[in-house]
Amino acid sequence: MSSARFADKLLAAREARQELLCRALSAGRPATLFVSLNLPGPDKSPPGATGLFRRGCAQIAEAFPGSLLLATDRDALGHFALRVVDADPLAVKRLCIELEQSHPAGRLLDLDVYASETVQIGRASLGLPARRCLLCDQPAVDCMRTQRHAIGEVIAKAHELLAPFGA
Numbered sequence: 001m002s003s004a005r006f007a008d009k010l011l012a013a014r015e016a017r018q019e020l021l022c023r024a025l026s027a028g029r030p031a032t033l034f035v036s037l038n039l040p041g042p043d044k045s046p047p048g049a050t051g052l053f054r055r056g057c058a059q060i061a062e063a064f065p066g067s068l069l070l071a072t073d074r075d076a077l078g079h080f081a082l083r084v085v086d087a088d089p090l091a092v093k094r095l096c097i098e099l100e101q102s103h104p105a106g107r108l109l110d111l112d113v114y115a116s117e118t119v120q121i122g123r124a125s126l127g128l129p130a131r132r133c134l135l136c137d138q139p140a141v142d143c144m145r146t147q148r149h150a151i152g153e154v155i156a157k158a159h160e161l162l163a164p165f166g167a
Helices: 003-025 049-063 089-100 104-108 140-146 151-165
Strands: 031-037 068-075 078-085 109-114
Touching: 003 031, 003 068, 003 078, 031 049, 031 089, 049 078, 049 089, 049 104, 049 109, 049 151, 089 104, 089 109, 104 109, 104 151
Parallel strands: none
Antiparallel strands: 031 078, 031 109, 068 078
């Protein structure tokens, strides 16, 4: 597939996800949770991704027993799920961070919490540092922006973390 067609598929997936999220947010529930995987490189469904995603979704369903699953799918960006939770968004985000930190591969889970149509609850909202790089102790966003590490090294680390979750 050409890089232009691949980029178009990614953009279309991102737009479809955003539309789905906007519809969920307009329902006015206290917290909306968007679950996805944070995988480097063009392959968004490498071996182990499905297993990690399923584990993360099961943990979320257990952590928020009254929550409602609105959607779960896989697109060009990989696996995703959308869930609404009738709980304080800050408490939801705290628990999501605990889930992300409960296993080394949990670092690859991306659990975004929204309090309303315009407010995404980030780590900074809780006084917590930014997500760390897979390879070093620096904020991941800084390493990505400065291209501190070769993409092949970052992908290899992600695949290493996914290995226990099978093919």
